Amino acid sequence: MSTWVQGRVVERIDWNDKLFSLKVEAEVQPFVAGQFTKLALEQGGERVQRAYSFVNPPEAEYLEFLAVSVEEGQLSPRLQDLQEGDNLMVSPRPSGFLTLDEVPAGRELWMFATGTAVGPFLSILGSPDCWDRYETYVLVYAVRYERDLAYLEQIKALAAERPERFRFVPVVSREAVDGALQGRIPELLSSGAIQEAAGIPIAPARSQTLICGNPDMIRDTLAVLEGMGLRKNLRRTPGQITMEKYW
Template identity: 35%
Template sequence: MTDAATPADPKYTRQRVTSRITWQSNKLFSLRITRDPAFRFIPGQFARLGLAVDQPAIDAANREPNEWRAYSMVSHPGESELEFFAVAVPEGKFSPELSRLREGDTIWVDKTSFGFLTLERFVDGRDLWLVSTGTGLSAYIPMLRDPVTWQRFSRVILVHGVRHSNELAYRDELLALQQSRKDSGGGQLIYLPMASRENIDPAWSPSLPRTTLAPARLTDLLESGELERRAGCALDPASSRIMLCGNPAMVTDMRKLLSLRNFAAGRRGIPGNLAVENYW
């Protein structure tokens, strides 16, 4: 069930939380909410979510959103609900309130979708590299759920950088997708979870080497060539397309390193082989 936009502001609609997943206690969680039938988006885009923060509980039905934040859709455009993956920042004003939402609670959604971290930025290639840290993974899940992605690329290399292994959200879905792609004989998924503060166990993914690996930052892995060794394929500017989404420092540093290898964003109608999104 979804409510129409309020007369006071036709730019957003009132939605309802339908379910919640807790990935890491008091920190990482996902919410599924109702979706306005008119809301449209492309995999990789984000929505502006609104909450009524620090408003009196009395007459709650008439409260209006006064705080807004951007979150990428985890759900595929063909799904009837919207799904979002978030981290609760204790000192934040919005995310702690978001983390307290439960089934039946109200949330507002801007009627417009935003963002340009989409596959429309690229011409087809052989390899699609999807590099993320933390909740930056959100932008890539709907791409992996989209059959069009597997028609356009022979291999998809998904890199998910976290601090500790208990932050590897959506891992079961990614492992199942990796196996189903292998069984289908179609486009191959190479899932590379990475940790910066604990050893990497090969049990996290069949794509990892069969030895326990030391913790490392994604930028160090790229600079040393270890990232390509773990993936089993090279980052070739002629045939590879790469997306970066997550911590702004990671995005900035990786972009600099990739520019030295002839990776660049598209400009003036010329398609590039690099697309980026800072996730906060």
């Protein structure tokens, strides 16, 4: 199989002036919910490629990516310029370890995301197989402003479908929003505010956690969870904390 296949944008969603989703038609190899692939565009005769997580579950007809246009970024502003019908290059070989087959058993699965990193968790939650593994699933989704919360309708639909088994904890750092916690994930975990909002405690014997997105949030959240007795999940030494940094 070649290194790149051609993809075509079939739909775009603009969540705000910087945050957008692209639905893409492309022939890629089967993937596991939570994985990513690479997208690329030619720029001045050079191919610029970056990793993007699938938002769609593996069963979906189209690939879907959630991205933010990074100021002065090389690729993301160009992706934001793409319109329906435009082409881009897609790597046909998905990869990544933020998948439930890498995560040991437990009672609750906690998913901590900043910004666009909610994408792989929506892929996981949208996949019917995911619901066989844990009793309860908690999505903690942190952004700066309320307008940065994408896919709220989809998340609310998940909550309505499985009120007993799914908890949603939105976190907004830079403004007070009804129904959301205000602050950063590490401090809100440390104070117990997130556990209180979810109605579930965190402890090594019951919790599995996935953390994805901003590397500072991941570092600080890791430290707080380790303080609660949880350990990194490595293939050689299984634990309760599985992570994926976006940069």
